[in-house]
Amino acid sequence: PGKGKGRKPRWAVRASEMSKKTFNPIRAIVDSMRVEPNPKKPMISLSIGDPTVFRNLPTDDEVTRAVKEALDSGRYNGYAPSVGYQSCREVIAASYSCPEAPLKAQDVILTSGCSQAIELALAVLANPGQNILVPRPGFSLYKTLALSLGIEVKFYNLLPEKSWEIDLKHLESLVDEKTACLIVNNPSNPCGSVFSKSHLQKILAVASRQCIPILADEIYGDMVFADWKYEPIAVLSTNVPILSCGGLAKRWLVPGWRMGWILVHDRRDIFGNEIRDGLLRLSQRILGPCTLIQGALEHIMRHTPAEFYHNTLSFLKANADLCYTALCAVPGLRPIRPAGAMYLMVGIEMEHFPEFENDMEFTEQLIAEQSVFCLPATCFEYPGFFRVVITAPEEMMMEACARIQEFCEQHYQGSEVAQDLECDK
Amino acid sequence: PGKGKGRKPRWAVRASEMSKKTFNPIRAIVDSMRVEPNPKKPMISLSIGDPTVFRNLPTDDEVTRAVKEALDSGRYNGYAPSVGYQSCREVIAASYSCPEAPLKAQDVILTSGCSQAIELALAVLANPGQNILVPRPGFSLYKTLALSLGIEVKFYNLLPEKSWEIDLKHLESLVDEKTACLIVNNPSNPCGSVFSKSHLQKILAVASRQCIPILADEIYGDMVFADWKYEPIAVLSTNVPILSCGGLAKRWLVPGWRMGWILVHDRRDIFGNEIRDGLLRLSQRILGPCTLIQGALEHIMRHTPAEFYHNTLSFLKANADLCYTALCAVPGLRPIRPAGAMYLMVGIEMEHFPEFENDMEFTEQLIAEQSVFCLPATCFEYPGFFRVVITAPEEMMMEACARIQEFCEQHYQGSEVAQDLECDK
Numbered sequence: 001p002g003k004g005k006g007r008k009p010r011w012a013v014r015a016s017e018m019s020k021k022t023f024n025p026i027r028a029i030v031d032s033m034r035v036e037p038n039p040k041k042p043m044i045s046l047s048i049g050d051p052t053v054f055r056n057l058p059t060d061d062e063v064t065r066a067v068k069e070a071l072d073s074g075r076y077n078g079y080a081p082s083v084g085y086q087s088c089r090e091v092i093a094a095s096y097s098c099p100e101a102p103l104k105a106q107d108v109i110l111t112s113g114c115s116q117a118i119e120l121a122l123a124v125l126a127n128p129g130q131n132i133l134v135p136r137p138g139f140s141l142y143k144t145l146a147l148s149l150g151i152e153v154k155f156y157n158l159l160p161e162k163s164w165e166i167d168l169k170h171l172e173s174l175v176d177e178k179t180a181c182l183i184v185n186n187p188s189n190p191c192g193s194v195f196s197k198s199h200l201q202k203i204l205a206v207a208s209r210q211c212i213p214i215l216a217d218e219i220y221g222d223m224v225f226a227d228w229k230y231e232p233i234a235v236l237s238t239n240v241p242i243l244s245c246g247g248l249a250k251r252w253l254v255p256g257w258r259m260g261w262i263l264v265h266d267r268r269d270i271f272g273n274e275i276r277d278g279l280l281r282l283s284q285r286i287l288g289p290c291t292l293i294q295g296a297l298e299h300i301m302r303h304t305p306a307e308f309y310h311n312t313l314s315f316l317k318a319n320a321d322l323c324y325t326a327l328c329a330v331p332g333l334r335p336i337r338p339a340g341a342m343y344l345m346v347g348i349e350m351e352h353f354p355e356f357e358n359d360m361e362f363t364e365q366l367i368a369e370q371s372v373f374c375l376p377a378t379c380f381e382y383p384g385f386f387r388v389v390i391t392a393p394e395e396m397m398m399e400a401c402a403r404i405q406e407f408c409e410q411h412y413q414g415s416e417v418a419q420d421l422e423c424d425k
Numbered sequence: 426p427g428k429g430k431g432r433k434p435r436w437a438v439r440a441s442e443m444s445k446k447t448f449n450p451i452r453a454i455v456d457s458m459r460v461e462p463n464p465k466k467p468m469i470s471l472s473i474g475d476p477t478v479f480r481n482l483p484t485d486d487e488v489t490r491a492v493k494e495a496l497d498s499g500r501y502n503g504y505a506p507s508v509g510y511q512s513c514r515e516v517i518a519a520s521y522s523c524p525e526a527p528l529k530a531q532d533v534i535l536t537s538g539c540s541q542a543i544e545l546a547l548a549v550l551a552n553p554g555q556n557i558l559v560p561r562p563g564f565s566l567y568k569t570l571a572l573s574l575g576i577e578v579k580f581y582n583l584l585p586e587k588s589w590e591i592d593l594k595h596l597e598s599l600v601d602e603k604t605a606c607l608i609v610n611n612p613s614n615p616c617g618s619v620f621s622k623s624h625l626q627k628i629l630a631v632a633s634r635q636c637i638p639i640l641a642d643e644i645y646g647d648m649v650f651a652d653w654k655y656e657p658i659a660v661l662s663t664n665v666p667i668l669s670c671g672g673l674a675k676r677w678l679v680p681g682w683r684m685g686w687i688l689v690h691d692r693r694d695i696f697g698n699e700i701r702d703g704l705l706r707l708s709q710r711i712l713g714p715c716t717l718i719q720g721a722l723e724h725i726m727r728h729t730p731a732e733f734y735h736n737t738l739s740f741l742k743a744n745a746d747l748c749y750t751a752l753c754a755v756p757g758l759r760p761i762r763p764a765g766a767m768y769l770m771v772g773i774e775m776e777h778f779p780e781f782e783n784d785m786e787f788t789e790q791l792i793a794e795q796s797v798f799c800l801p802a803t804c805f806e807y808p809g810f811f812r813v814v815i816t817a818p819e820e821m822m823m824e825a826c827a828r829i830q831e832f833c834e835q836h837y838q839g840s841e842v843a844q845d846l847e848c849d850k
């Protein structure tokens with residue numbers, strides 16, 4: 001504001017630099033897509049990673065019961081410590097502890113969703129002017145948070161032809177003296193990929209060689225389809241210190257409840273007190289997650305039946321298979337088979353769709369003609385692909401795939417040869 | 426970390442500058458008070474502003490019922506927009522709208538507690554290097570958040586002898602060209618004071634003359650004792666733009682639920698789109714408050730019975746009177762009568778307690794001898810006072826006052842004259 005002795009002040013309120021640097025690309029891209037769906041076809045939105053929107057994936061009754069009990073007890077209305085109730089930290093530690101990567105209550109910090117877990121982890125590990133290594137394609141929040149904190153982002157490539165494994169050479173080439181952390185998202189949004197044990201070991205070897213701590217975004221942890229195995233990266237680490245971020249959002253199908261956590265894995269005492277103390281300080285800025293959900297955590301962890309997890313995953317796998325198979329048959333599309341999470345990435349052979357400049361125009365027109373909304377992978381820094389959310393009811397998935405097929409058949413331009421190309425795998 | 430071509434990297438993970446700048450003085454002061462209570466007397470802790478700790482102030486049944494209904498509906502498990510559900514924003518707008526300061530849904534942003542409301546408001550209004558004007562004594566979070574964001578804090582004085590009104594001359598003398606906002610906390614923590622209409626108008630006159638927007642921390646809004654009237658500052662503002670921060674924590678006695686909000690008052694369009702847009706962007710960093718509580722908001726706002734509010738306030742007023750009267754009779758103490766919120770500030774005539782260096786030593790020894798824990802007002806940048814939380818059951822308050830009296834009588838050193846001095850008012 002124009003204040004100061006002598007001059008008459010005038011109103012000049014401006015939004016801060018930080019608010020201007022805070023930028024959600026998905027919002028920006030989606031908001032810029034001013035397109036009306038085809039009024040003759042009901043809209044099918046496969047765009048946002050919220051498993052609850054179709055009402056076909058309710059959480060388990062035990063989860064609801066747990067919150068009701070916490071509410072009725074009247075014991076969870078007051079403030080909890082900013083890092084969460086001690087008893088809840090113990091429960092999470094016990095749930096995620098394993099012999100190779102043991103956890104105690106003091107290694108757990110409860111947060112307002114996995115988003116705040118990532119925010120705190122980034123804010124404690126990196127200073128403005130430093131950089132972090134982020135997957136491409138990848139979840140957009142990493143960049144949003146980093147830029148808002150003045151931290152630089154360097155993207156390392158994932159390889160679609162290798163089921164989205166990390167291009168390790170490229171990753172290592174990006175490291176410099178200002179690299180503060182490596183973000184590893186496994187299972188992946190938007191890829192639905194799940195890293196093998198040996199790939200995780202190679203990632204750890206890079207981090208170890210370069211002495212870079214890992215921020216493991218494991219919000220889709222344990223959400224892998226039969227035949228695949230999920231390994232928390234901390235289990236394989238002998239020395240690399242890891243902040244693993246997770247929460248209830250996806251596996252328990254309650255993203256709105258905003259319950260997340262950070263698990264501190266630091267067997268060689270590289271983080272030491274300093275990082276823990278930093279996380280504690282940062283947690284005091286806005287205090288932790290809703291105490292009612294904290295009060296329900298123990299019951300949720302102990303009593304959610306195994307079938308609940310199992311049913312969710314069989315449903316997701318069935319949809320993944322259905323969608324993958326259907327889209328493999330579509331001219332000009334190259335779906336990549338997912339192994340977990342709730343997404344499927346589909347490559348667009350743009351040369352066969354000369355009408356469209358890019359993935360944004362492609363997905364925009366898909367809305368206009370077929371009322372099917374998939375996110376252009378430009379949202380994930382990966383043009384030329386789109387992401388399908390696979391949580392819709394089976395019939396709706398089939399209908400969506402059929403419409404996508406119709407759309408592609410109408411717009412596909414190409415040689416016989418191109419059509420004969422095989423799908424990946 | 427020590428990375429770079431040629432050199433062998435070594436582990437050197439340091440906590441960020443921001444985490445080190447994030448500092449909660451209450452925690453630091455309380456943690457530094459390593460003192461054991463007197464084992465012969467049960468501890469009475471009147472230190473933290475959590476109305477639920479004594480189990481004597483449950484929230485209303487309608488409030489609990491509202492959450493249960495939201496839970497049972499199954500409709501509030503998914504993500505809400507980062508600024509909150511539209512319907513909830515409407516409800517809060519309707520609840521706080523008044524003819525002089527009308528509110529629409531788009532003027533409301535839901536946050537994770539009033540703490541996050543304050544964080545977002547500060548983060549959007551001020552840049553690193555700018556300063557904000559903060560009350561002394563005052564709630565410590567303002568400074569914690571400001572310093573963590575690199576914003577400077579300038580303290581303006583409150584005047585105990587004028588029931589904690591602002592020293593307006595002092596306030597205005599602090600304004601410079603880098604002043605980004607004025608924080609007004611009414612009713613006040615730690616003072617329990619409530620500003621009159623005419624005082625609020627004078628504050629607005631300063632802000633208007635100096636063209637400084639106001640961050641109004643009104644988390645204790647409507648929590649004023651009979652005979653006093655609470656005016657939201659926005660009602661009296663003709664031009665000064667105001668971000669009013671509030672929430673469920675205190676009035677509904679559920680601080681753990683982390684439901685807060687920002688009300689944007691900007692009748693002269695001085696904030697314009699810019700501040701609203703900035704708040705929206707910032708809200709996307711960690712998303713909003715727990716959706717179950719959002720789902721309960723409408724019922725809470727419409728169905729919490731008037732007697733609930735009334736009963737809480739009569740209870741608080743009775744305790745305030747009791748405590749004020751009791752402490753007035755204590756040699757060497759100068760309580761200031763509160764008019765709202767849930768606190769009472771007590772001046773210590775340090776010259777009559779030569780054994781103690783300051784308010785910290787005084788309150789420490791009070792724990793050691795009498796097992797009564799009150800926060801030294803050094804926590805609020807106001808040495809020489811201590812703060813009493815007045816939410817304990819009446820008997821416990823009486824017992825605490827009796828013990829404080831015994832303590833002061835044992836340590837008081839002074840002339841007859843000093844004891845004859847009257848209490849304020």
Ligand SMILES: Cc1ncc(COP(=O)(O)O)c(C=O)c1O
Nearest residue numbers: 049113114115139189219247249
């Ligand atoms: C990879 C990834 N990490 C983190 C999050 C954020 O999780 P939460 O909703 O718990 O903040 C998401 C949400 O979609 C995600 O996909």
Ligand SMILES: Cc1ncc(COP(=O)(O)O)c(C=O)c1O
Nearest residue numbers: 474538539540564614644672674
């Ligand atoms: C003056 C004041 N503002 C804000 C807050 C924070 O409120 P919340 O618990 O909703 O974050 C408090 C809590 O004690 C307070 O006293």
